[in-house]
Amino acid sequence: MATHDASTERSEASTAEALRQSTPGDRPPGPDGLPLAGNTVEFLRDPLAFYDRCRALDDDVVSYRVAWSDGYMFTHPDDIERVLVTDDADFRRASVIRNSLGQIADGGLFLMEGEAWQAHRSALQPSFYRERIETYADMMARFADERADEWEGRDTVTVSEEMRTLTLEILAKTLLDVDVRGRESAIRDAAAAISDRFDVGSVSSLLPLWVPTPANRRCRRAVKEFDDAIADIVTDRRASEGEFDDLLSILLDLDVNGEGLDESEIRDHLFTFLFAGHETTALTLSYAVFLLATHPEKQARLHEELDDVLGDGSAGSAADGPRPTAADLFDVEYLDRVVDEALRLYPPAYTVFREPTRDVEIGGYEIPAGSTISMPQWVVHRDERWYDDPDAFRPERWTDDFRDDLPEYAYFPFGGGPRHCIGMRFALMETKLVLATLAQRFAFEPVTEPPLDLSMQITLQPDDPIEVGVQERSGAPPV
Ligand code: HEM
Numbered sequence: 001m002a003t004h005d006a007s008t009e010r011s012e013a014s015t016a017e018a019l020r021q022s023t024p025g026d027r028p029p030g031p032d033g034l035p036l037a038g039n040t041v042e043f044l045r046d047p048l049a050f051y052d053r054c055r056a057l058d059d060d061v062v063s064y065r066v067a068w069s070d071g072y073m074f075t076h077p078d079d080i081e082r083v084l085v086t087d088d089a090d091f092r093r094a095s096v097i098r099n100s101l102g103q104i105a106d107g108g109l110f111l112m113e114g115e116a117w118q119a120h121r122s123a124l125q126p127s128f129y130r131e132r133i134e135t136y137a138d139m140m141a142r143f144a145d146e147r148a149d150e151w152e153g154r155d156t157v158t159v160s161e162e163m164r165t166l167t168l169e170i171l172a173k174t175l176l177d178v179d180v181r182g183r184e185s186a187i188r189d190a191a192a193a194i195s196d197r198f199d200v201g202s203v204s205s206l207l208p209l210w211v212p213t214p215a216n217r218r219c220r221r222a223v224k225e226f227d228d229a230i231a232d233i234v235t236d237r238r239a240s241e242g243e244f245d246d247l248l249s250i251l252l253d254l255d256v257n258g259e260g261l262d263e264s265e266i267r268d269h270l271f272t273f274l275f276a277g278h279e280t281t282a283l284t285l286s287y288a289v290f291l292l293a294t295h296p297e298k299q300a301r302l303h304e305e306l307d308d309v310l311g312d313g314s315a316g317s318a319a320d321g322p323r324p325t326a327a328d329l330f331d332v333e334y335l336d337r338v339v340d341e342a343l344r345l346y347p348p349a350y351t352v353f354r355e356p357t358r359d360v361e362i363g364g365y366e367i368p369a370g371s372t373i374s375m376p377q378w379v380v381h382r383d384e385r386w387y388d389d390p391d392a393f394r395p396e397r398w399t400d401d402f403r404d405d406l407p408e409y410a411y412f413p414f415g416g417g418p419r420h421c422i423g424m425r426f427a428l429m430e431t432k433l434v435l436a437t438l439a440q441r442f443a444f445e446p447v448t449e450p451p452l453d454l455s456m457q458i459t460l461q462p463d464d465p466i467e468v469g470v471q472e473r474s475g476a477p478p479v
Helices: 002-020 040-045 047-056 077-086 114-128 130-134 137-151 159-176 185-197 214-239 247-253 263-293 296-310 327-331 333-345 400-405 424-441
Strands: 061-066 069-074 156-158 352-356 360-362 365-367 372-375 442-446 454-456 460-462 467-472
Touching (some): 047 061, 047 454, 069 077, 077 360, 077 372, 114 130, 114 247, 137 159, 156 159, 159 214, 159 247, 159 424, 185 214, 214 247, 214 263, 263 296, 263 333, 263 424, 263 442, 263 467, 296 327, 296 424, 296 442, 327 424, 333 424, 424 442
Parallel strands (some): 069 372
Antiparallel strands (some): 061 069, 352 372, 442 467, 454 460
């Protein structure tokens, strides 16, 4: 059984760690590289294959050199927990992130550090409390239902595009009380261009944004469009006489040490939330739909559960049929498992980066201050020590016993420790409500076939749009 294997392997891993500790100062093993460029060429050619090659070295700490800087890949849950939780004060956002995203939204929550980060995180947290998020449930299901109305009569949908649009509409409405339906393309397309610019498999991701490459020019144009959309939102809100109680109102009223935020701080926060909040959830939904479409027997089990809990939805949309509610989410165990398994196999945040602010010793190796630490969910989530048949889509694996026995940081799609994803609850509720709404009304059929070609942009993106067939369900009324 997986849990037994996991604990056995874990103690073997500890033994391996003890052995490593007998040779302090050694450099961890790593893939061979070229004399000056190190592993840069190989990394740029296919970053996911490079990660897989590091994984094949079968060590919990692997070293490499990319773009003239030292990198370390940690894949043991204990080491990851140390960096993200136990010793988090010794680590900060890695320069690879500061130098890339920092060119676009330096003052957003994602990149802030120290006391300023603490003050802003505490002030923004109320927008993500459970009670607050539950008030968004009805709207999330309604928007999904309206999108489903548009799918009626169609044979196929490009689910990756559809989900981007939908999650952006939901995010803008819930957090900013802005209805972007019909004019979301500026933000959505800009996000795609920015994401593309930071594809780690492209040389352009290593260059500063001012260098006039085509990708940089596209990205700068996209940032400008994004900025214009944000400026409109802020201007409209300031001109409005209504009473608001949402993330935007918190930002506009935020008082840190007696001072409000200036325009660029508000812009950086909004940029971060709009960007971090819609792409990731859209990807989770797209991968989940793709997995269901390509695993009919799992999809059938989900339909059975949804029909049982919600009714079969065949009566049509909103007005006619019951839409899933926040309360229903307590009764849809299989849906939970589908989402957990989709996030395991295709984690939209495929790695978490950190940089030690002083020399540290981890896993028996000295890791110098300023080096880049990568803790890839992409690798850890597919580690045979924790997951039987790790590449298989098996929602059934997520039993209570399995969860209890899994080392905490063998599964961390939302990161961990004080810097864990502030939007986690929001994202999970949205993913489940949208998936339940859509699956209640449609059966998904495979069009895009596995395996998916993926690229490591800011998030884990499919190379080509994901398409699925959609068949309206005519299921028998629930008994
Ligand atoms: C399935 C969807 C999502 C995934 C997989 C995800 C993943 C993550 C991860 C792994 C981190 C930690 C990064 C690190 O420690 O370096 C993070 C941070 C963050 N996420 Fe998410 N996220 C999702 C949805 C959202 C949503 C919906 C929002 C906002 C509405 C959001 C806003 C943020 C912000 C602002 C941070 C930075 C938090 C801080 O540093 O204090 N995310 N996310």
